[in-house]
Amino acid sequence: MALNDSTPTPERISNDRTIVRLPMLLGLTLAGGVLIGASFFGGTKGLNSIGRGYTKYKEILQLIENNYVDSVNTDDLVDFSITKMLEKLDPHTAYLNPTDAVAARSQLEGGFDGIGVEFNIFADTVYVVTPLAGGPSETAGIRSGDKILKVDDTSLTSKGVDNSAVYKAMRGKRGTEVRLTVLSKGQKPRVVTVTRDRIPTYAVDAAYMTDAQTGYLKVNRFSDSAYEELRNALAGLKQQGMKQLVLDLRNNPGGYLDRATNMADEFIDGNKLLVYTDGKDDRYDRKYFAKLNGQFEDGALIVLIDEGSASASEILAGALQDHDRGYIVGRRSFGKGLVQMPVQLSDGSELRLTISRYYTPTGRSIQKPYVPGQEGDYEKELELRSKRGEYYVADSIKNDPKNVFKTDKGRTVYGGGGITPDYFVPRDSSWQTAYLGQLYAKNIIREYALSYANDNRARLEKMPFAEFDKAVNLTDEQLSTMNKAATAEGVKFNAAEFARSKNYIRTQTKALIARYVYQKANKGGQNNEFYRVMNTADNTYVKALTLFDKAQELEFGPKAVGKK
Incomplete structure (x- = not known):
């Protein structure tokens, strides 16, 4: 067989x-x-030799x-x-x-069976980054920026809550119901019943x-x-x-x-x-x-x-x-x-x-x-x-x-x-600092990007990406606001390391904002706008775009170089 x-x-x-x-x-x-x-x-x-x-x-x-x-x-x-x-x-x-x-x-x-949200843990609180378009959570009225306080009787607000605890609480057999206690900005906590379904995962x-x-x-x-x-x-x-x-x-x-x-x-x-x-x-x-x-x-x-x-x-x-x-x-x-x-x-x-x-x-x-x-x-x-x-x-x-x-x-x-x-192409580590690592550990960048996207969603969603790319560029004042949020979360500011990571932080934040704004418009789970922004700071990608003459020569021979 x-x-x-x-x-x-x-x-x-x-x-x-x-x-x-x-x-x-x-x-x-x-x-x-x-x-x-x-x-x-x-x-x-x-089998005889392993019997003993x-x-x-x-x-x-x-x-x-x-x-x-x-x-x-x-x-x-x-x-x-x-x-x-x-x-x-x-x-x-x-x-x-x-x-x-x-x-x-x-x-x-x-895929897997679950409620269909991407979440982020910030300050010991589970935030909805985005509900899957057409998924069970979006259908139930859950929106980006909502806080999930409880899943059934399991609290998600205790200190030290981690990804595994959230997965365990949210995932389950499709067709089963789960009660989420949700807090939206400016509202009182409410209980939302979500029926789990198949949540697709994507390779591209x-x-x-x-x-x-x-x-x-x-x-x-x-x-x-x-x-x-x-x-x-x-x-x-x-x-x-x-x-x-x-x-x-x-x-x-x-x-x-x-x-x-x-x-x-x-x-x-x-x-x-x-x-x-x-x-x-x-x-x-x-x-x-x-x-x-x-x-x-x-x-x-x-x-x-x-x-x-x-x-x-x-x-x-x-x-x-x-x-x-x-x-x-x-x-x-x-x-x-x-x-x-x-x-x-x-x-x-x-x-x-x-x-x-x-x-x-x-x-x-x-x-x-x-x-x-x-x-x-x-x-x-x-x-x-x-x-x-x-x-x-x-x-x-x-x-x-x-x-x-x-x-x-x-x-x-x-x-x-x-x-x-x-x-x-060598690895570019010039922007990698301990300060940036602490921003990641505390989810500062993602949280700022999500808040920015939600606060400006009505305006940004009307923009084609080319217009967004020109219009959205984080100022030094906005980066300073992010640093202050980091300080409030216990991240000690390091001016020298921030200077090294500054341009990368700016690009990463803009890329995440693009993702949160345009994700619903993308099909098949793609995050094209995120990579359009992020690749501009990727030295391997940037160099690759200059090497198509070598790729053409490999494919067609030296005489084909320069031909399209």
Whole structure:
């Protein structure tokens, strides 16, 4: 029986679609991966050899349950022992308890059941950033800026309330009702009954034209709906006259393998090899080829990657690079070349077991080195890149000379540690300060942007974005008001650090205001206006727009440079 690549499979992802993450948070991609669906493991190979170990383990659990001096939760012991056992394998084989398995699955299955609000916690209070357009909360009359004081009998105003507590209170089976105690500005608290429903999640963050011929498309994960979203986005951009494209895969930790290959097929012509997998058991060996007439098989293509681009992102970038179809710009990718098969266990928990390695068309494994049982060293690898200057100096990238491969047109590429970009762009850390970090921690920027958007909504919603872009620019006086709000929340003002971060804070705030104003007008969960503003301060994006001559030369040859 063959593997069913379309079987929904989970992956833990942490992705804030609006706030630019600080550098070392990229370690979250460790939880990501390439997933291949299956509903079974066949055969009984090795059962006799593990029988003695199983008997011993069962005996120990029974002895603890019956004789240990204190009461213990044997389920917790089992979960702990499984987790420790898997640490002796590769860094990506993992065990998820039932709660984590459901949460992880919702990130890739296109949605979850809930009330349909984006919230923000500010000063120990839960604020509605925006209700999902057409969702259950908007239907019930909840608006941006409302405070949610209680969910049923659970208070959300206690000190230390966090995201997990809010998720637990708000999410639940679709069709069930939940009573929210809501406080709107200038009114008394009221109780609103909301019927939970399916809340969609999206893979394409943005798809817009930067000029008359250049499109920009950002993919945040390879989820269940990613391929369909990409196709729709490409079609829309082509209708607007797109001739060349920037495909942004930065901070994309992966997802379904077949979504990655289907998306590669949209850019690569003929029946070229896209990726292949190889494992101990040949049942899991597969070759994936291009087979469709893709929507953008011709035209200059630039692909943005960084150290947060992992697994499925690397499959797509690797296929485009090996076939000389895309010009890769940014920094070296994460380096995750293992494929997991998720198996749901009887209690709803899940085992994600590494069953094979994947290889790019040239035969590259991009898996970075690891030592089984030393996961801590593996997790520190991104930090080590920073210490040796790799994020800032191209020559600091240390490729293994034994892992040299040639692309279709004879260019040199490397395996054994991620995708090395064709053009390196250093990380811009000039604006990153401790003061900015404290503003993020206290949600000062988001809160100011939300208040500004709500106070000026009637005027701003009438503006086309081009007019908004010219009209809305935060003054020094407005930034001073934000700093005073931060001081009131316990953030000590630092003039020197604020000066370094000032322009970035101004851009970030304007981008968030644009998002809150225009989000309802966008379809498919895209935040085009946010990225239109934010990308102006993104040095990798800005540089990429100047490199289409190199992308054209890669695609069409030197004689084609300058032609459109």
